[in-house]
Amino acid sequence: MVTNITNPGRSGLADWLIQRVSAVILALYTLFIVGYLLFNPGLDYIAWSGLFSQAWMRIFSLLAFVSLAAHAWVGLWIVTTDYLNKWVGIRLAVQTFIILAVFVFLVWGIQVLWGA
């Protein structure tokens, strides 16, 4: 009986679902941002900051940032468990660093959205 204590959703099925749902949200956010930048080639600060001052855009962005945190955590957990499988200490150190980085990005993102 193997009890894995490091995978994000605590079960493979939960990880699988988290990864798919967050992927769809991130895909929609990516299409929106890339589309917005493509259709506004002469973008200025007024329009750009105006977009991010809208409540719906802040909520959409926060949803994307939370999805990004979950998606990166699940994905990088899979990659580190697959390739750092012989060095448990290094893997735990790398995974701890990844979780801290994910946390920093999430806090940074929230600060950007609501102003530091």
Next chain:
Amino acid sequence: MNSKRPINLDLATIQFPLPALTSIAHRISGVILFIGLIFAFWALDKSLSSPQGFDAVRDTLAHNILAKLVAWGMLSALAVHFVAGVKHLLMDLHIGVTLEGGLRKAQITVVASAVLVILAGVWVW
């Protein structure tokens, strides 16, 4: 850990068919995107901080060759990861989960990614 599980395969001795290569590319692009997040968040933060910050980001992306390369690299990784991710979701929906279907989807993934990588380069320059 059950010792009978076929783990710790020596990747260097395995021949990779195209679907395996797109799978590896999906992973590599994901790691690149995570590392590159620091630039993306910096650009978002700076561009929203003030009109001067917005101009600084825009000028950097317009004139700095290193910034252009990073932007192109990030957009390319995003394109590869996006296309391979859509392929994954199609497999989850049981679309094309045959040997031929898998190869065909891998080929489409490579071509679509390549086109998007070129378009991203055109956009950046």
